[in-house]
Amino acid sequence: MKSITKQKTMEEIQQSLEGLDKVFVVGCGTCTTLTKTGGIDQVEEMKKNLQQIGKRVTGSVVIPTACDDMTEASITENEQFIRSADCILSMSCALGVHRMYLYIGKPIIPAVDTLFIGVEETPGYFREACAQCGQCLLGETAGVCPITACHKGLVNGPCGGTNNGKCEVDKEKDCAWTLIYNRLQEQDRLDLIRKYQPPRNHHITLKPRSMRIQ
Ligand code: SF4
Ligand code: SF4
Numbered sequence: 001m002k003s004i005t006k007q008k009t010m011e012e013i014q015q016s017l018e019g020l021d022k023v024f025v026v027g028c029g030t031c032t033t034l035t036k037t038g039g040i041d042q043v044e045e046m047k048k049n050l051q052q053i054g055k056r057v058t059g060s061v062v063i064p065t066a067c068d069d070m071t072e073a074s075i076t077e078n079e080q081f082i083r084s085a086d087c088i089l090s091m092s093c094a095l096g097v098h099r100m101y102l103y104i105g106k107p108i109i110p111a112v113d114t115l116f117i118g119v120e121e122t123p124g125y126f127r128e129a130c131a132q133c134g135q136c137l138l139g140e141t142a143g144v145c146p147i148t149a150c151h152k153g154l155v156n157g158p159c160g161g162t163n164n165g166k167c168e169v170d171k172e173k174d175c176a177w178t179l180i181y182n183r184l185q186e187q188d189r190l191d192l193i194r195k196y197q198p199p200r201n202h203h204i205t206l207k208p209r210s211m212r213i214q
Helices: 010-016 040-052 070-077 079-083 094-100 176-186 190-194
Strands: 002-007 022-028 056-063 087-091 108-110 112-122 125-130
Touching: 002 125, 010 108, 022 040, 022 094, 040 056, 040 087, 056 070, 056 079, 070 079, 070 094, 087 094, 094 108, 108 112, 176 190
Parallel strands: 022 056, 022 087, 087 108
Antiparallel strands: 002 112, 112 125
């Protein structure tokens, strides 16, 4: 499961870097390497692009997993280059930005947009897998998430538009509820398709969400 990102345009990045001339670039060896938005090659490319728009790059690092414990060690190792920069340009997902803010007092500017949590279904094709709704239904839907796989996020069966197993919103895409039906049938658990899901408890997703482990 990976954090799926897309790179911002250089125009957007340039705007965010207004008044910040010395830049330290951080990539991530996990998710943004997989999506080719913040791995070694993209960080090197970004350094060239920054120089072309008149920025001074004080250094760069690709942290093995930017949202994890390794971030602190990488930041400590690169402290002198980070100290001489006006800001960090982050080519990790937003989770990496949050993590870096635990250790760095300077502005951290994201160079990528974090889109969703997904899986690589076929090489280079990423599909959203979970919207972290807090009330998981996968046990009753044979592992197909109706929140992310159905265009309308329906949890009590298909809409009236499903046609020959395809979705009415995107005819190229399988209807989530056809997938659920077929898998439940294979598992001999079709009775679950009739199970009524009550209205969702939106209190569970009130922001900011947090949890304490005792
Ligand atoms: S139902 Fe879907 S969105 Fe909700 S927790 Fe399960 S996989 Fe995630
Ligand atoms: S056709 Fe299927 S996937 Fe598309 S919106 Fe209707 S129920 Fe959801």
